[in-house]
Amino acid sequence: MEEPIIRVNHLQTYFYVDSRISRAVDDVSFSIPKGKIVCIVGESGCGKSVTALSLLRLISDPGKILGGEVLFQEQDVLKMNTKDLHNLRGNQISMIFQEPMTSLNPVFTIGRQIVETIVEHTLLDEKQAWKKAVGLIERVDLPRAEQIMTSYPHELSGGMLQRVMIAIALSCDPSLLIADEPTTALDVTIQAQVLDLLKGIRDESDMSILFITHDLGVVAEIADYVIVMYAGKKIEEAPIIDLFQNPRHPYTKGLLKSRPIIGQHQDRLYSIRGQVPDLSELGQNCYFCDRCEECLDICKEKYPPYLSDGSQHNTACWLYEKGELNESASGTN
Ligand SMILES: Nc1ncnc2c1ncn2[C@@H]1O[C@H](COP(=O)(O)OP(=O)(O)OP(=O)(O)O)[C@@H](O)[C@H]1O
Numbered sequence: 001m002e003e004p005i006i007r008v009n010h011l012q013t014y015f016y017v018d019s020r021i022s023r024a025v026d027d028v029s030f031s032i033p034k035g036k037i038v039c040i041v042g043e044s045g046c047g048k049s050v051t052a053l054s055l056l057r058l059i060s061d062p063g064k065i066l067g068g069e070v071l072f073q074e075q076d077v078l079k080m081n082t083k084d085l086h087n088l089r090g091n092q093i094s095m096i097f098q099e100p101m102t103s104l105n106p107v108f109t110i111g112r113q114i115v116e117t118i119v120e121h122t123l124l125d126e127k128q129a130w131k132k133a134v135g136l137i138e139r140v141d142l143p144r145a146e147q148i149m150t151s152y153p154h155e156l157s158g159g160m161l162q163r164v165m166i167a168i169a170l171s172c173d174p175s176l177l178i179a180d181e182p183t184t185a186l187d188v189t190i191q192a193q194v195l196d197l198l199k200g201i202r203d204e205s206d207m208s209i210l211f212i213t214h215d216l217g218v219v220a221e222i223a224d225y226v227i228v229m230y231a232g233k234k235i236e237e238a239p240i241i242d243l244f245q246n247p248r249h250p251y252t253k254g255l256l257k258s259r260p261i262i263g264q265h266q267d268r269l270y271s272i273r274g275q276v277p278d279l280s281e282l283g284q285n286c287y288f289c290d291r292c293e294e295c296l297d298i299c300k301e302k303y304p305p306y307l308s309d310g311s312q313h314n315t316a317c318w319l320y321e322k323g324e325l326n327e328s329a330s331g332t333n
Pocket residue numbers: 015016017022024042043044045046047048049050051061062063214279
């Protein structure tokens with residue numbers, strides 16, 4: 001794989017509520033190559049946001065990062081002092097969220113909010129920062145930049161606000177942008193435009209993007225590499241084409257089957273039976289075995305190891321060994 005901008009090793013983040021422990025992120029490892037878009041996909045509650053927030057150490061009570069490493073330019077974020085951490089969050093890694101309104105202050109103009117961010121994180125004065133802000137507004141393809149600068153958040157549409165958030169995120173020229181469901185609240189055409197914008201920015205600036213979504217349609221649009229999470233675990237990862245053409249884990253296959261296919265009549269959309277387990281009640285077994293159509297005896301006893309065959313496509317499933325379908329295991333259902 002290409003040189004990574006960030007490497008996450010054995011990340012473990014748990015939540016402690018009423019003497020119960022939710023294993024929200026459990027032993028998750030991955031890297032994000034420079035200039036590439038990595039998508040994390042999985043059902044609600046599987047640990048996508050907690051993974052993203054852990055990279056910036058934005059986990060607070062009742063959550064706790066228990067272990068692992070987050071190596072950014074060879075420095076472990078989990079061990080950084082407050083000053084380095086502040087610098088990392090403001091200047092190297094930016095984050096955008098699903099709801100732009102909650103990140104913007106309704107009583108200040110867009111311009112003032114962008115200028116403030118720029119002044120805080122650079123050596124520019126207000127006048128220079130204003131100029132840079134106008135440039136950023138233009139860069140995210142918003143028309144009449146000067147007019148946008150003097151508008152208040154409620155005067156803009158959801159799609160425009162998400163572009164403003166992207167402009168703010170870009171103001172420090174980050175080398176990594178973390179985007180947590182940034183298009184989920186937008187309608188489909190606007191969503192497609194925002195995805196195109198992010199791809200364009202990636203292409204022209206070589207920025208890396210960690211993109212979180214539960215929508216495989218969005219993954220297909222934007223990802224270079226995909227990580228599939230299930231119940232706090234990474235269960236499969238692959239370059240985009242491999243994942244769609246040759247999914248391995250029965251959960252990934254289920255997700256792909258649950259997608260509506262354009263031009264193909266489906267009486268009823270497939271859905272994976274059962275529900276995601278409670279993350280505070282996980283046993284020794286594979287967490288997906290109750291819902292799995294290919295479950296083996298061993299799956300009910302032992303969680304499968306995450307096997308790497310030296311390629312970029314790997315999975316944690318007893319059906320596979322070294323990337324090949326495990327013939328001795330299959331068929332003993
Ligand atoms: N503030 C919290 N208090 C207690 N448990 C939490 C908290 N935040 C997250 N968790 C636990 O972590 C798990 C993973 O949450 P996370 O927000 O990462 O899910 P997600 O994959 O982002 O879901 P969604 O698609 O709905 O955003 C939850 O299922 C829950 O068990």
